[in-house]
Amino acid sequence: MKSRFTALKGVADVLPPETGLWRKILNTAGLVMSAYGYEEIIPPVIEQTELFLRSIGDSSDIVSKEMYTFTDKGGRSVSLRPEGTASIVRAYVEHNLPARPAPQKFFYSGPMFRYERPQKGRQRQFYQLGAECFGIADPAVDAEMITMVMAILGRLGLKGLSLELNSIGCKQCRPAFRERLREFFTPRLSELCPDCQRRYEQNPLRILDCKVERCGEIRKDAPLISETLCQDCRDHFASLVGFLEALGTPHVFNPHMVRGLDYYTRTVFEVKGDAGLGAQNAVAAGGRYDLLVSEFGGPETPAIGFAAGMERLAGLLRQEAAAPGPALFIASLGAEAATEALKLATRLRDGGTRVELGWGGFSLKSQLRRADKINAGSVVIIGEDELKSGKFKWKNLKDGSSGEAGREEILKQFSRAE
RNA sequence: GUGGGCGUAGCUCAAUUGGCAGAGCACUGGACUGUGGCUCCAGUGGUUGUGGGUUCAAUCCCCAUCGCCCACCCCA
Structure with missing residues (x-):
């Protein structure tokens, strides 16, 4: 606090x-x-x-x-x-x-x-x-x-x-019922709970749903509105x-x-x-x-x-499933790769795909761990090798499948399929 | 407005008679130079809701206050 x-x-x-x-x-x-x-x-x-x-x-x-x-x-x-x-x-x-x-x-x-x-x-x-x-x-x-x-x-x-x-x-018909109800409770007014004695004055209909047991017994034979309509x-x-x-x-x-x-x-x-x-x-x-x-x-x-x-x-509605994660997590190593990751993420996001990035110079391991923590569907890795070859490594965190693909291929694969 | 219960780490809870505030989970990092989950290790995190009082000493006892919870009243 x-x-x-x-x-x-x-x-x-x-x-x-x-x-x-x-x-x-x-x-x-x-x-x-x-x-x-x-x-x-x-x-x-x-x-x-x-x-x-x-x-x-x-x-x-x-x-x-x-x-x-x-x-x-x-x-x-x-x-x-x-x-x-x-x-x-x-x-x-x-x-x-x-x-x-x-x-x-x-x-x-x-x-x-x-x-x-x-x-x-x-x-x-x-x-x-x-x-x-x-x-x-x-x-x-x-x-x-x-x-x-x-x-x-x-x-x-x-x-x-x-x-x-x-x-x-x-x-x-309601005023008539109110009166009938009052007449019914008048002789037993002192037996009702204090709240009901107040209700008797203010709104006698409320005595009908009082939770006090004794009041429930007293009203057993009370007139019903359905009979008075x-x-x-x-x-x-x-x-x-x-x-x-x-x-x-x-x-x-x-x-x-x-x-x-x-x-x-x-x-x-x-x-x-x-x-x-x-x-x-x-x-x-x-x-x-x-x-x-x-x-x-x-x-x-x-x-x-x-x-x-x-x-x-x-x-x-009890909250059942775990919070949904992003469709894709892009891990990157190095400043140049981070730029590439941001560009890729932005294009995917423009298309409506939810993408998270592994910011900040952390080790690949810690980035992947975070991808797993936030329940990401897949991860794409961009490092120096990938920048050179133009082929990005990807991995599906749900089923473990993985492979390599060029930028356009990645874009196509993760463009809001579901 | 009335009655009862409870306030300790982000969460769930310990702390012996009043004697150095702890654990699990979570979070962060490492073990494992660029491949998550499992395991192990370490770290961050607290003026014990707040303010008084009693005491050599208070998370613990007392008073007040604030907040939360549950019920009454009332009502979705």
């Missing part, structure tokens, strides 16, 4: 080879999402604070105590985004995108900020990858979005995931389940699942990983939010979205 500066608490550098994994995740997700008709949108990471107050709502700690909020030099209260959806919806309304034909589909990725106590799978600056679809209320869109999320995860080779599903109703919500959910079954997408109905953000309506879903993620085991989650666009001043527009945590995805 002699470094003069260290990264802030809860933020982290992503180093190679981890960065390769991140790129793979983003590329794969981008590929799948464009097949589903999504286009990238790049919103700013900073917004006026009120945007998040109005979207996420005050029943969540995100807004009340986790935002990076400050006053800028113009006296405005601004915040680093704690999640992506609010910005996308703002952009959608601000640029009058509802005027374009529905559905409008966007994906995004980038850092989010929440001032939380770090733990496994949770940091203050973390990356999310997400998508939003505007303009269609049909449950087929819910099924499509969920299928797309599962397709991304599947394409990445992730196994042991479970998709959980619920409906939390709309503005007609209005007919429209009930139909919507049934239809979604039908689509998923037709698509063969495995899913689990979890009547106790509650999402944290206030703006969700009807469909909510969560994809959980199996092992290795600790307590923060949701790799992706999302839901429908049919009211948010109009709350932001746009026309009444149904919408649905999801977000996935990059760090959690990367954590699940």
Whole structure:
């Protein structure tokens, strides 16, 4: 710990080879999402604070105590985004995108900020990858979005995931359910854990996924949202389940699942990983939010979205193979040979071949040792003999084959064959 | 914000009752004048997270502080 500066608490550098994994995740997700008709949108990471107050709502700690909020030099209260959806919806309304034909589909990725106590799978600056679809209320869109999320995860080779599903109703039926829930817990309020007593006031739905054992027993006979949904919500959910079954997408109905953000309506879903993620085991989650666009001043527009945590995805994709090395390593002996090596390397690099050089007057042996250490595919040796004869010695470090070849031959042989 | 655990070399970890800070791996070089991997040898690398205190003496005990980890809360 002699470094003069260290990264802030809860933020982290992503180093190679981890960065390769991140790129793979983003590329794969981008590929799948464009097949589903999504286009990238790049919103700013900073917004006026009120945007998040109005979207996420005050029943969540995100807004009340986790935002990076400050006053800028113009006296405005601004915040680093704690999640992506609010910005996308703002952009959608601000640029009058509802005027374009529905559905409008966007994906995004980038850092989010929440001032939380770090733990496994949770940091203050973390990356999310997400998508939003505007303009269609049909449950087929819910099924499509969920299928797309599962397709991304599947394409990445992730196994042991479970998709959980619920409906939390709309503005007609959810308030009624909240009240029924309160009535149910009122007589046993004193038996609930302190956190749940607070939830009772703030957001009684949250009591349903409390981890305290005693609270679990108490809520055994609590009313279920699925029994309280209005007919429209009930139909919507049934239809979604039908689509998923037709698509063969495995899913689990979890009547106790509650999402944290206030703006969700009807469909909510969560994809959980199996092992290795600790307590923060949701790799992706999302839901429908049919009211948010109009709350932001746009026309009444149904919408649905999801977000996935990059760090959690990367954590699940264990780094398997050794770091790939250069296709060719050029060892040289003497100043003249070094010049020749540099010229050769530059021509190959111009053609896209990855080449490393054995710089610096080291013995041939140490240069070759280094070529081996960095996992080079082949090595070419340039010394005085080779300069005289014009024939370079080469050796394949993988299979041990070797030979001699002229410059043009070498160029041809290593010009980005693979 | 709350609770618990942990800070010794780049990494993983030792260090007896409080008594000269070590090993393996990694890195660099050599043994082997221009042919890697295996082996052997050597070398580089540390104010023991930081600041105080107790003591003849602190990696070890005490206090504070910072950082990391895990869990709660919350959530991707």
